[in-house]
Amino acid sequence: MASDEQFSLCWNNFHANMSAGFHGLLSRGDLVDVTLAAEGRLLQAHKLVLSVCSPYFQEMFKMNPTHHPIVFLKDVSHSALRDLLQFMYQGEVNVKQEELASFISTAEQLQVKGLTGNQNEESSTPSKPKPTSRPGPRSSQQRQSVMTKLETDLDSKPSSTPVAIKRPNRPSIASNNSSSSQSGPVKRKCVDPLEAGPSGSAKEEFVTIPDEDENNAVAPKMEPEFVNESMWDEDDDGTNNDETNFGEDDSNMEMSGFDGSTTGDGNITGGGEGGAVGDAQEIAPRRNYTKEQMAKAIEEVNRGEKVAVAALKHGVPRITLFNKITGKTPIECNFGPATILSQEEEKLLVQWVLHMADRHFPVTKDHLLDSVQKIIIEKNLDTCPFTNNRPGKKWYASFLKRHPEIKERIAQNLSRARENVTEEELRNWFDINRKYLESRGLVEALTDPNRVFNTDESAFFLQPKAGRVLVRKGYKNVNNVGGGKKANLTVLITANAAGILAPPMVIYPYERIPTRIANSVNKDWGIGKSDSGWMCNKTFCEYVANIFNPWLQKMNIPKPIIFFLDGRRSHLTLHLAELCKSIGIEIIAFHPNSTHLLQPMDVAIFRPLKVFWKEEVSKWKTENPGSKFKEEYFAPVLEAALENINKEMIKNGFRESGIHPFSIEYVDLAKICSSHRTFVNCDSESDN
Structure with a gap:
């Protein structure tokens, strides 16, 4: 008789343990086997939990037995999907009043039990006694009236107050004789510790949840797409919950380790039944925040604001903010592991x-x-x-x-003479020349951008530095045929403050220019010659008299004009001064050793022009493989490079050098050594 006796063993914390266990697996990303995609962001979960909580997911996974599918959900917000996952894993979730309608709508589309009229619970656990006072299934009109009442009640609450929603209590199975007298809608009280203010007080919310209709199921409204790919997301609070984080460029990333096969170019072919290839979607990066954002959020909480509201307002993780407020983590701390240096x-x-x-x-x-x-x-x-x-x-x-106040830059080598230029000297140069132009009645010309010019010459190499090239493996000596390393031609570039380029002049190292070279130069350009190939006073005078002045007349530019030049010997001669005086050109020389600050050509033109020159030479070599770049090809390629110099670049050069408008306030005085500046900006040396 003793052998027929049986004992009933019951674990009272069984349901709490199951809920906490599944939620712990989700938080750590353990054993996840499905990825949900909404609004380009990914959430991972367990197919078993989704199937138990939603007949829609259950039928989907039965029809598509893929090892680890990605389900793309259309017309579903990421926040609503994240809240639904928390509800399915924990039985409760906090939802803002303005997001409640979207949350309920998504729950109905996905047929989530406990939130919709689909409560066809199938379980392998022992059957539980049903409450004798439980009413029959509600009709759709009854459910609609209950939900309308729920939303009406919630509308009366402040919009910023989170709403706590819980599933109804289920009957206990501690003993076979236990029964439940609970029936009808259930009121549950939920207190969210994170909604507490600095004093630790929390607000209680009561929400009425209607009984579910076991017979009426909501028809599916969404068509998921499957891709056999597994990615884990991270929540913005630092725990492995939600939002995934990818690098800047994942276009060449290969996916493997799942049922799908990789194509090598980032495309993924699905495996298993029903595994269709989903469209590529942009993945949102992990949300970042600064120390200033966190400090402002902490300040608001200390003034009495709720943690969740302050976190949402300033874009910081709620859990991290809560931990700092409660002292679990220090307020002042760096991201990541400790640094080697203090x-x-x-x-x-x-x-x-x-x-x-x-x-x-x-x-x-x-x-x-x-x-x-x-x-x-x-x-x-x-x-x-x-x-x-x-x-x-x-x-x-x-x-x-x-330390974002420090950036890498390419240093420009300055001679000692340029290094010794002071701010006081530049201010005196501006004052002296302004007074001189006023005395000459040239204030109107100084304010007219069409009458303010600058010219300067620079060398252009026939063989720009090639950089890295492709050769046979093992080659030690790699040469690039196309002219000597220092073979170059000097080019004189002229422009005005209105952004108009005057005809340039190319200087060749010949006593007599070969016909093949002369025919290659634009007929409007100047062709100079000198023994060394550099600018000389005779060549510059010929340019002003034969190229520049006729161009001024052709363009109907009123005279006199103001011509800013550097103090080079070839520019400042008695012959040139007499010539310019006779044709209405007023020459102004820059302050010595200051062209890197005051000359528009040096400030904004030559550097981009040489970049364009290098690109055009490279293009020519691509179109003429194996050919040597000779001097007769120089002018056409330079003309193509000059077409890339637009008016705005030239205007910016005149403005940043303080020539037009004529004022030292536009000059970047930070280029002057701090010991030579009158007013030094010490922000960089102040405490950060």
């Missing part, structure tokens, strides 16, 4: 870098790494991740990222 040591390095840059002795990457190596050696650290105590490129990149 904050004070890195601050000292930053001040040193900025100090040297202001004095025109910039610090290079090697200088910085050598200094860090010396600091680490002096600290005598027990463990150091760097080889020979010298950091590498990863630390260097992270250092620049931690």
